[in-house]
Amino acid sequence: MTIRLKVNGVEHELDVEPDAPLLWVIRDDIGLTGTKFGCGIAQCGACTVHVNGEAQRSCVTPVSSVEGMEITTIEGLGANGLTPVQQAWIEHQVPQCGYCQSGMIMAVSALLKANPHPTDDDLANAITNICRCGTYPRIRAAVRDLAKA
Amino acid sequence: MVATRRMVLFGGLGAAGALVVGYALWPNGRIARLDKLDAKPGEKFVANWIKIGQDDTVTIVVPHCDMGTGIYTALSQMAAEELDADWSKVRAEAAPADTDFANGAMIEGFALNGMQVPAMLKGLAANTFRFVAAEITIPGAGYAPQITGGSAAVRFTGVNAMRVAGAATREMLVKAAAARWDVPASECTTAHNKVLHTASGRSLGYGALAGDAASYSPSSNPPLKPKSQYTLVGKSIPRVDIPQKVNGTTDYGLDTKLPGMMYAAVRISPVFGGKLKAVSIGDVANRRGVHKIVKLDDAIIVVADRFWRARDGAATLHPVFDNASNGTVTSADITATRVRALNGDGLKSDLKTGSGEDALSQGKLVEATYHVPYLAHAAMEPVNATALYRADGTLEVWAGSQDGLSARNYCAEVAGLSLDKVTFHLRPLGGAFGRRLPGHYNFLEYAVKTAMAVPGTPVKLIFTREDDVQHDYYRPNVMSRFRAALDTKGMPVAWVNDYAGDEGANPEAHIVYGIPNQAIRAMQVKTHVPTGPWRSVEASWHGFFIESFVDELAHAAKADPVAYRLALLKDAPRHRAVLKTAAARAGWGQPLAPGKARGVAIFESFQTIVAHVVEITVSPDGTVKVDRVVSAVDCGNAVNPDGLKAQIEGGIIYGLSAALYGTITIDKGAVVQANFPDYEVIRIADCPQIDITIVESDAPLGGAGEPGVPPIAPAVVNAIFAATGRRIRELPVRLSNLSSSKKAASL
Known part of the structure; x- marks a missing residue:
């Protein structure tokens, strides 16, 4: 199944399961490793990204739930210089x-x-x-x- | 017999035109043996490298990992100070995990400073210098040639290696310039990466001199700068590693990327030591992305093309383990072993002064027993390693470790390969706190064994948080009983301490307080639970025990806890100064709002003295909030004062998590806790205001990473006593019901 993710302004078409955790898709499919794995159950926040501008813990976010949304990672946050x-x-x-x-x-x-x-x-x-x-x-x-x- | 080291110049002028200055062990067993015969105390052996590029860049090659303590900056400051380097041209990098970069300065520090060798080097203690001589040729258990631990990087590597290497390099550059100008070296000076000849107005940059300088041998005892001339050491220079840590580019072990890489998830026997008997694999092998299922002695591992697929596959397996006799063990059983030890006759005398225990009859008896639980490290980066075993019989591993060279050696042993067939890439660590020291490498074992099952395919094996919490090497579980006799003025004339835990006697139980008659006895009671060093190691429990009991004595004597300690510290001026500083700054003795109270504790560890005064609020429902921690610290001199403060802040918060919340309990032989909801830690909402004062004493440099931990737990329970009259003798605090209701009070 194809999932379309927009991460740091770039569109990605990915062949992953709809329930694949956003964290691991960002890290291992898209290759952006600035977002970290800490607990896997939304307790520690090491995996926090922005979805449409709001903080979200990506380790428990199924990729299908954020299709078409603006996802920003630490790599995208400071893309135009340090914030x-x-x-x-x-x-x-x-x-x-x-x-x-x-x-x-x-x-x-x-x-x-x-x-x-x-x-x-x-x-x-x-x-x-x-x-x-x-x-x-x-x-x-x-x-x-x-x-x- | 003390072994010595011959200073050698390694590498000379490298292919890149860089001057490579280094002191290291002579990589030759014969020379080492000759040195050993010709030993002189105090001779320096260091393994430091300083590279100078033609572009004037000075690179400090650090034989330690970066686990966040700021040592790449502090060690570079120390080397650059003596080298008169231009700080803007100084870089720091990790030393390769190679025998030529073995760090003898650490071992020298542990051996020559008269310190007890810390837990992570135990097993080597019998002959530390023999270990040093052997470190190149005889790898084995306890091999720790590039260790980062014991709060020792600055005080040992910095003092014994970095300063000396910097000064020796400077001398060689001066010699090279003097020769080129045909002037006496004594007429040359150095500043900002240049050698200067003021009389003729000439100067040459270090980069231009590097080639010539490399032809000289480094001095073993170059003159070092007096403190009054320091321009870099003692300054809060911003940390060199921080820019990469705010934009996500620091490349931790977890971030390793290799072409064709697979991922692995583990199911380890929940009961320590359990053996895999059988496993029901179900449909896991046929699931999308699953590449291989690897059965090991004590674990089953799923290799897949994505981590979540491996993890979900592993979670679905139904392994059955043979737990031998450990499958029924509970925390209550373990506690009972400690109680039996304290009441039995197996305690061994560690220290006796004056008339020891007999002096208990000389005054009013005060008695108390304390207990601390097992603790997990719970660093933010769950342990992981990436390994690639190639068909040609070579192995390459990428991981965070607190000792790159020992990790490489361990991987070679697991793989059954000679060291030269194994490469280890040391990555920055997302925390460690002792978890990734030599001897605690289960993550490397599983990664290497998995890689060998899929030759040619790189595999990144990641512990889930649950694996990380349940397959750690835990802070020991220790029970300690004190008896003291107080004279008519309330001062102790006898101090008797018996304790039992996973380790035997520890020098950290020896007190600084002036008490004439002392007896200390200990007993090791092992369980099947694996243990290991945890930030501040033995001081983490003895600090709590001693500083709680001294507080009890003060209250029994109806004395002020600060004044009582000061009276017992007559012969410890540095301790007195630290305690007075913290007390004064905290407003000790001044009234507080109702429900609030202060507690104090002071403890020396890793040659650094730290006092904390905490202010707490206890709510009527028994909730304890730590509002403020006022600290004073004497580590001799601070190399980087802001970095020192950051480490003390970190120690306070790490220790506070343990004091308030931390416990690992055992049921049916396995760890009960699994993740942050049941292994809770301090978050911003619980974090006190912290105020740290550095007391400069010019004493030999002490450590920074750990000494903030030991006094925080006793300061908190002492404050709770001051607030409620309830004495907590078992950690964590949250297990005690401090509610002011009658029912709670009767518990």
């Missing part, structure tokens, strides 16, 4: 191992689009992504800066 979120991540030296940060940046970028001036509580309620290195204080500081902008 303010990415710049803030460098400014605050957020990443440690970095593995969760693609998902973290995608989730925070979607939050800021919906709510450009989030409080600490807004951040805590919206971002449930897991980072095991413990970069949360720097994420909080970076988002405080971004919220002022």
Whole structure:
């Protein structure tokens, strides 16, 4: 069965099962590996992408459910240069191992689009992504800066 | 007998015109044996490489993995400092997993600093230097020549290798320039990648001198800069690895891409040590994309053209395992083994000072028993490896490991190949925390065995999160009992500590507090649960035990917990300074709102002293929220202060996840927890505000990655006691009912 996916503005015709997880199709069929596998059950957020501008956990997203939608991955987010979120991540030296940060940046970028001036509580309620290195204080500081902008 | 190393210049001028400076073990057993006979204490052996390109690029080749601790930056700072390199031209890269890049500086550090060899090197401890001499020619169990662990990269590789290599390289460049100008080397200086001759106004870039410099032998003891001249070390230079970590381009093991690559998913015996007896494959072999089903001793593996197809196929199989006698073991059984050990006569004396246990009669007895559970590492990148076994009998492996060379050696052993037939590509790690140290390579074993079953086809084997949680090497499960006698002023005159767990005696149980009579006894009680180092290793449990019990003593003495500790730290000025700094900055002693309380703990590990003061809120329903952590840290001097703070922040949060939520329990011989809902960790909503002060002491450099962990759990339970009067002696905290209702209080 052919599935049509639009990822970072590029159309892909893929011969995959309708219930194939978007995460693995992005990574292994399309070859964009910036989106990470962390838990497989939408708990950790390492696989977060944007679907029509909203954060979505791709590990539990069947590809058929996002056909024809605008899917953006970390590779597409900064395609025209680093975004303010990415710049803030460098400014605050957020990443440690970095593995969760693609998902973290995608989730925070979607939050800021919906709510450009989030409080600490807004951040805590919206971002449930897991980072095991413990970069949360720097994420909080970076988002405080971004919220002022 | 102390073995020594001969300094050698490797490679010389390479084909690319690069100066390759390196110190390494002489790759010749005969020379090593001669060196051993002619040993002098304190002689340096390092395995560092510095490459200088004709374009002036200085590349620091790092014999460690990048698992997020910032060491590629800190080690480059240390080398570039001594080299007077232009930081904008400095690059860092991982050393190849090759014997020529074995990192003797780590072993030297563990051996010469008078430290107990940490858990990951146990088995080598009997003769560390013999291990060093053997590391090239006698690979075997415990082979750890490129280890990243023990919070040791900066304090050992940086101090023993990077600084020396940088300074030696600088000397050689100066010699080359002096010869070209026909002036004394003493008239030459260096700055920003250039050798300068001020008298004649001449200068030459390092790139232009690299070829000539390579003809000299590096000095083994080049002069090092005094701290007052540092321009790079001690600065919070932005990390070199971060730009690639904000745009998704860091190439982790999971991201390996090879033409024709297949994917593999595992079904491992849920009970550790179980053997595959039979399996019902059903239709899995005929499913779309399924390429092969591989049966191993303790697992069955599905190879498919896509990971999700392999994973779904593996999940559908019905394997039956022979669990021997382990199939009924529960956590209660394991706890009972600890209780029996503490009450039995198998405890072995580890330390006795003064009149030891006899002194318990000299004062008021205080007694308490603590218990910590098994813990999984749960790094964000589930363990994985990609392997390609070729028809010509060679093997190539791509994976994250905390020791590339030992991983290569392990893969060779699994495949039954000689080392020269095996290539290992070390990838950046999406976290590790001890999970990927030598001796903990089940993911490599399965990947290599799978690749050998499909020759010519590269296979990426990925543990699901469930596999990762249920087939880890767990932080040991340890029970510790304390008895102390307090004199009429409430000060301890006797300290008796018995503990039992998966390991035997640990030096981390030895206390810094000045108590005249001490007795410490330990007993190893093994179970079928595999264990391994977990961020801060033995300090993770002894820090909790000791700092909880000292707090209990302070309360028994009706003393302030900070003042009580300070009184016991009369002979430990660095500890005193750290504790006072944290207490002052946290406003210790100042009133807090109702429901809030503070707790304190201080612990030294990996030569770094960390004190945490936590502020918590306990809700009427018993929920504990950690609001703020105020820390002070003394690691001697910070090479990169912001990097040090990041590591302490990380240690606090990693330790807090364990303290509040973490437990691995065993039922029917297998791990009960499987994924993040039942192995919960801190998220942003639970993350406290963190305030860290660095205390510079000029002591020998201590580690950064782990020392933030040990004091956080006791600081939290000490705060809970201050808030509620309830003393939590078993982790995690969430298992204790702290509700203020009567029913809860009677539990």
